[in-house]
Amino acid sequence: ETGVTQTPRHLVMGMTNKKSLKCEQHLGHNAMYWYKQSAKKPLELMFVYNFKEQTENNSVPSRFSPECPNSSHLFLHLHTLQPEDSALYLCASSQDSGRGASGANVLTFGAGSRLTVL
Amino acid sequence: DQQVKQNSPSLSVQEGRISILNCDYTNSMFDYFLWYKKYPAEGPTFLISISSIKDKNEDGRFTVFLNKSAKHLSLHIVPSQPGDSAVYFCAASANNYGQNFVFGPGTRLSVLP
16 A cells, blocks of 8 residues: 555445544655545645644534544544535645745645535 | 635646646745646645745646746646646645645646547
């Protein structure tokens, strides 16, 4: 396995369910991200982890709960979601945590998990 | 209010011709810009970037132009190939944004054979 792998690729859940999205990167990167892409909207940053520590929470509702047990794995735990949470959830990783002298860090994305909340 | 705009949701170009994808931004603090390409059922992949200290960056068939005064950048693909058909996202970042890349809504490019 190479790159960034996300599972499941598709998920349908009811509003009272609890489910989790999983992301794994095999690139040796130190930073991992969750992005949300709703229909006809730009990608929105949700969370950032550097070396397993959360460094950004972009005002995400508490019904989304991230977990980063190590630099290679990232989870997004979902509970009591709303239908408007239906979207494509993209995981990404990057080499470094900061911008550095070379400028912004290039993100490597997974294929995404398409979530439908009924 | 969107800080990064891609006003053309879609674009069709004949194979062999030039494709020009446009992106406008509102935040003058943005100093680094990236283009990503996304095929269906795949995640976005990095294509090319440009720092605000430059006005042009070229990589093979892909060239990005930056006009800071107009807060505008464009991606030129020449010659366009059918395999270039994808959604193209413009993204921007700033020193005071930490690791937050602000993405545009994307432009769907169709290259017709």
